[in-house]
Amino acid sequence: MTSRILEADNSESVTAPGQEEPGEWDERKLLEGLRQGSEEAYEALIRQFQQPIYNLVYRLLEDPSEAGDVVQEVFLKIFRKVGSFRGDSSLRTWIYRIAVNQAYNHQRWFNRHRRQEVELEGPEPANSGYSHKIPDRGPSPFDCALEHEQQALIEAALARLNPSFRAAVVLRDIEELSYEEIAEILQVALGTVKSRIQRGREALRRDLAERLEPEPTYGWTPEPAQ
Amino acid sequence: MNCRQVRARFSELLDGRLSETERRLVASHLEECWSCAAACEQTRRLRETLRKLPALAPPPELTSALLVMASRERARQLAWRTPQALAGHLADRLRLWAENIMRPVALPVAGGLVSALILFSMLVPSVLFLRSPGKDVPLVGLVQEATVATPAPFGFEAGDFTLEVTVDRQGRMVDYSIAEGHRLIENPRLRRSIENYVLFTGFRPATAFGQPVYGKVTVSFRRYRFDVGS
Ligand SMILES: [Zn+2]
Numbered sequence: 179m180t181s182r183i184l185e186a187d188n189s190e191s192v193t194a195p196g197q198e199e200p201g202e203w204d205e206r207k208l209l210e211g212l213r214q215g216s217e218e219a220y221e222a223l224i225r226q227f228q229q230p231i232y233n234l235v236y237r238l239l240e241d242p243s244e245a246g247d248v249v250q251e252v253f254l255k256i257f258r259k260v261g262s263f264r265g266d267s268s269l270r271t272w273i274y275r276i277a278v279n280q281a282y283n284h285q286r287w288f289n290r291h292r293r294q295e296v297e298l299e300g301p302e303p304a305n306s307g308y309s310h311k312i313p314d315r316g317p318s319p320f321d322c323a324l325e326h327e328q329q330a331l332i333e334a335a336l337a338r339l340n341p342s343f344r345a346a347v348v349l350r351d352i353e354e355l356s357y358e359e360i361a362e363i364l365q366v367a368l369g370t371v372k373s374r375i376q377r378g379r380e381a382l383r384r385d386l387a388e389r390l391e392p393e394p395t396y397g398w399t400p401e402p403a404q
Numbered sequence: 405m406n407c408r409q410v411r412a413r414f415s416e417l418l419d420g421r422l423s424e425t426e427r428r429l430v431a432s433h434l435e436e437c438w439s440c441a442a443a444c445e446q447t448r449r450l451r452e453t454l455r456k457l458p459a460l461a462p463p464p465e466l467t468s469a470l471l472v473m474a475s476r477e478r479a480r481q482l483a484w485r486t487p488q489a490l491a492g493h494l495a496d497r498l499r500l501w502a503e504n505i506m507r508p509v510a511l512p513v514a515g516g517l518v519s520a521l522i523l524f525s526m527l528v529p530s531v532l533f534l535r536s537p538g539k540d541v542p543l544v545g546l547v548q549e550a551t552v553a554t555p556a557p558f559g560f561e562a563g564d565f566t567l568e569v570t571v572d573r574q575g576r577m578v579d580y581s582i583a584e585g586h587r588l589i590e591n592p593r594l595r596r597s598i599e600n601y602v603l604f605t606g607f608r609p610a611t612a613f614g615q616p617v618y619g620k621v622t623v624s625f626r627r628y629r630f631d632v633g634s
Binding site: 215217220221223224228229230232233236246249250253254257258261329332333347350351352354357372375376379380382383386387 | 411416421450
């Protein structure tokens with residue numbers, strides 16, 4: 179089990195190799211075209227970013243039915259502001275940042291959650307409630323669920339996640355951006371990105387484990403072995 | 405490392421971001437601690453499953469909306485480029501306005517007065533009908549005047565003057581006249597600046613009984629700011 183874990187991939191990279199479709203425009207060409215008002219560049223921008231931005235916004239919004247409207251606002255901002263884009267970050271990062279901000283603007287209650295996060299990021303309570311079950315090596319319901327990709331279940335768990343953690347996890351695990359890119363998009367320190375990804379994944383794991391593995395009558399240890 | 409320290413590093417371990425030393429420390433803990441090893445394995449599989457979540461397809465109408473928006477924004481951007489292009493853009497708008505005017509109007513069955521009002525303001529957009537409904541027309545509450553929705557994103561140097569802008573049912577400027585500050589008209593450059601400004605200002609059309617109609621909005625320019633009145 180551990181050997182597989184330790185073969186952790188280093189696939190984290192800025193351009194996510196293997197994701198590029200033929201005919202995809204590189205950033206410099208795209209930017210130049212947009213600034214010159216080239217019809218092809220405008221269409222290429224839509225072709226390349228429509229789906230990832232829609233997916234991101236859809237998962238950040240409490241009401242995904244608003245995703246279409248928010249995506250239109252995002253593109254309008256891109257079209258109007260691309261002339262003043264100075265290239266401090268990559269075009270991709272800049273576009274994702276607009277999308278995240280636009281999605282958050284739609285959430286009136288977002289600040290409330292942000293306050294909650296400050297509390298969540300404080301010291302953990304002494305008993306953090308890790309579920310410690312001795313693995314029996316057979317496929318558990320958790321394994322089956324993940325293996326059969328019960329997407330609906332995972333999407334629902336994502337939707338229950340604290341919005342700040344959710345944004346970090348979606349950008350990392352679904353959009354496959356690097357920690358550094360996520361820090362730029364969310365305008366937070368790298369350490370905060372690490373913490374949000376870690377806490378987000380852990381919260382998701384526990385949420386799914388609780389739903390899939392009802393409390394067993396044995397095999398519990400209240401505290402992690404120190 | 406204890407369990408808590410190890411668990412705080414799962415994500416970085418899985419993302420290949422730990423130093424060799426830290427990775428070894430975590431690994432040796434995982435060899436001994438089954439519960440951490442199990443949690444780590446679950447996290448690894450969760451991460452993989454998230455990566456494999458199928459992308460949601462944007463609705464097709466979103467794509468068309470974006471393409472329409474792109475062509476509008478491109479035209480807007482290009483209109484800025486050269487005076488010729490701007491003139492072309494203005495001419496297009498005028499043509500559109502003329503077409504709208506000539507198009508037969510489907511009148512809502514809403515009573516004689518309002519029908520007459522809509523018809524009249526359609527045919528003679530320069531006649532100010534909706535400006536002070538309280539005085540001329542007893543339709544208070546049913547008639548909403550045209551307003552500025554979004555000011556143009558730039559300004560220009562000019563003295564104080566007041567414009568009367570005619571706004572069509574789509575909220576587009578179809579005509580304007582300078583109500584105060586007549587001397588401005590004689591300066592062609594300034595006149596172009598004003599036209600530019602008004603062209604890029606978004607208006608909300610006037611409405612009568614909830615139906616958008618032609619209307620007028622008065623925009624007063626004072627140095628470095630402008631006021632909207634009606
Ligand atoms: Zn442990």
